[in-house]
Amino acid sequence: MRKTKGKSLGRTIMTAMTALVVVTLIVVSVFMALSIRSMQSTLVEYNGKLGDRAGEISSTSMEAEVTDRLMQTVQGKAAIVDSGFGHFKATVELLATDAMYLYEHADEFGRIKIDEPSAENDGKLVVHMTHSRNTDMSSPKVLDEAGLLGNEQNTLISAHAGNPAMAKCYIATESGLMIEADRNSSDKLNEDGSVAFYEVSERPWYYETKEAGATHFTNITPEASGKRIGMMCGSPIMNDGRFMGVACAGMYLDDVDEIVNSTELGANGIACIVNNQGQLLFSSDKSGTLTITKETADFDLRESDNKELASLVSDALNGKEECRLIKYNDESYYVAFANMETVGWAFILMLPEKTVMASTERIMEEISLITDETENATTDSFRAMMMYVLVIGLIALCIAAGTAFYMSRMIVAPVRELTEKVSEIQGDNLDFEWEKKTEDEIQTLAESFQSMTERMKRYIEEVTKITAEKERIGAELNVATQIQADMLPRIFPPFPERSEFDIYATMTPAKEVGGDFYDFFLIDDDHIGLVMADVSGKGVPAALFMVIAKTLIKNRALMGGSPSEVLAYANDQLCEGNEAELFVTVWMAIIEISTGKGVAANAGHEHPVIRRKDGAYELIVYRHSPAVATMEGIPFKQHDFELNPGDTLFVYTDGVPEATNASNELYGTDRMLEALNKEPDADAKKLLENVKASVDAFVGEAPQFDDLTMLCMQYMGNSQGKESEARG
Secondary structure (H helix, E strand, O other), rough: OOOOOOOHHHHHHHHHHHHHHHHHHHHHHHHHHHHHHHHHHHHHHHHHHHHHHHHHHHHHHHHHHHHHHHHHHHHHHHHHHHHHHHHHHHHHHHHHHHOOOOOOHHHHOOOOOOOOOOOOOOOOOOEEEEEEOOOOOOOHHHHHHHHHHHHHHHHHHHHHHHHEEEEEEEEEEEEEEEEEEEOOOHHOOOOOOOOOOHHHHHHHHHHHHHHOOOOOOOOOOOOOOOOEEEEEEEHHHHHHHHEEEHHHHEEEOHHHOOOOOOOOOOOOOEEEEOOOOOOEEEOOOOOOOOOOOOOOOOOOOHHHHHHHHHHHHHHHOOOEEEEEEEEOOOOOEEEEEEEOOOOOEEEEEEEEEEHHHHHHHHHHHHHHHHHHHHHOOOHHHHHHHHHHHHHHHHHHHHHHHHHHHHHHHHHHOOOOHHHOOOOOOOOEEEOOOOOOOOOOHHHHHHHHHHHHHHHHHHHHHHHHHHHHHHHHHHHHHHHHHHHHHHHOOOOOOOOOOOOOOEEEEEEEEOOOOOEEEEEEEEEOEEEEEEEEEEEOOHHHHHHHHHHHHHHHHHHHHHHHOOOHHHHHHHHHHHHHHOOOOOOOEEEEEEOOOOOEEEEEEEEEEOOOOEEEEOOOEEEEEOOOOEEEEEOOOOOOOEEEEEEEOOOEEEEOOOOOOEEEEEOOOEEEHHHHHHHOOOOOOOOOHHHHHHHHHHHHHOOOOOOOOOOOOEEEEEEEOOOHHHHHHOOO
8 A cells, every 4th residue: 555645635635524514514404404314314224235245245255165165175085085996906906917927927936835724824914725616726737827826925915914904815817716815714614624615707806807808896895794895906917918817805995984974064964975886885964865775775876856966976977076056855055076086986075055154144143233233323423413513503604715715726626637637548548647746645546547557558568469479379270280281191082093992081180280190102013001090199299299100100111111110110219209208009001902912010009990892891800019109129010911802991090989979978989880881882982971970970069089080991903913814
């Protein structure tokens, strides 16, 4: 706040106005009495309005504070629970990774025997081995596998001891072996003391993980005693593409239950957790829809009659995090929710609206009391004022003339001049100058106006610069989009003089520039190269990486060599200086035009689709090599294939099968094949148009998240050459 220079304008106005009011009261004392009464009524009225407004502001502020705290609390709780699941998942994946390393390097490890369960070890954390009824323990292969997995003993013990919530951890194999670390050895024995068989293939954690092909959490289940509940997490063990078994661990959920029930929300607040099936797992609610009973345990809350609750649960499981007001048990509740990414669950907190507004109601009661007291005090004060007006009226008459002259010269004139100068500030005219030296608040106000106009000028200049820069960046992005489009072959047919094949390709970027690219080029008169690739990431970085990758692959292919050699060269070049750690998935093929024989290499890309003459389009599935630019010096596998006259080859990027609609559903390869087979005999351009139309119809109004790139080659072959060969 700026200090007033010299004399105080407030004191000047107070002195002049006091004299003027006194004179005026003497002349119009009767009218002043009526005015005072009117002022009294107005003050009472505005006191009431002030109270109402204060209540509204209090309600708004309280709601904002409560919703903010609810969101912070639910996000914190969700993060704590999800962190526990994440640590548990990482432990299980470590067990699977360790086992896969043993299988891959079996010749480098000795064989260690693991003992059977013994009642003497009850209460001790030990590792023991059991097996299924059909396991042949006399088989040298089974015994060798059991000895190899004996090297896992220390890892299992460390994993179990390092996680207090862990009930047990084990490794189960396709051969029926079960290597387990826990403290309940006698549970694995029959009544006669013999070792009980354990059928791992019948356990949900085993066959569900095997079917998922990835780390998998089972549903919550109670332990045998029924006192505690837990869940299992399994991770597949693979060796050279073959499923060997599952690394798994059981986790007690006591801490999760404690986190839910210890959340402080007051007497009527509710905390709960919903799984990815919309079912209640934990809840502090003791009555109502969110109470866990035998009837509600398996109920999907997304199908609840309470549409607001059903919509909220659905949004929470879809990853949304927000706070909203809903009806629950005939009451209004503020509800905040957050997602737990590791298991796909949601943490929900609910607080009654009446609890939030209780403080506001107390404030309104206090304001009402103060308003009544103010009205009574005002009435008494105004009565006394009436008496004072009559007494001082005669005195004020003597000084009225002098006061009016003083106000005109010292106050009114500078204020009028300031008003005129301020009114001139409009449109493009932002100039303001004040030369009068009043040495009071008027001069301070004038200087503030002058400072304000100078800041406005600077602000307009900055906005003008920023706007110009934004337009420049937009223009450059448009140029980049055109440059990228020009790099891809876009003239069709590309080789009109060649009748042996027909090619058509399209690329629709998700942003101004994209990371997908396709390419096709004649290596010589009898060989054509085809490339379909997808750079990780989006936007300008991916586009720059795409330009380099495309150039390297094409230039190396034109020098000669197989697809695997071309990709190996491009991989080593792209790994140099790749600080952004970008990579590119590539499908590349070189086809001998005269015979249709080809060689293809797939570096982490989508499976190609082939249609044989008069047949249907089908996925050609085989094992991939790693993506290009992930690691220097890695080899790339390739395989031979052959196109016969009438065959069609279709390749694409993951933007096709992973196109997502508003319900977060994937388009998938099944729909893609259905679109291709809609008109299987259509030309290459029509085939791509059918797939694009099918994707657009599926996605609807949902935004495009990834580049959409496709290439189709129809092979007609050299029919004249083949007929001559047959006659010869």
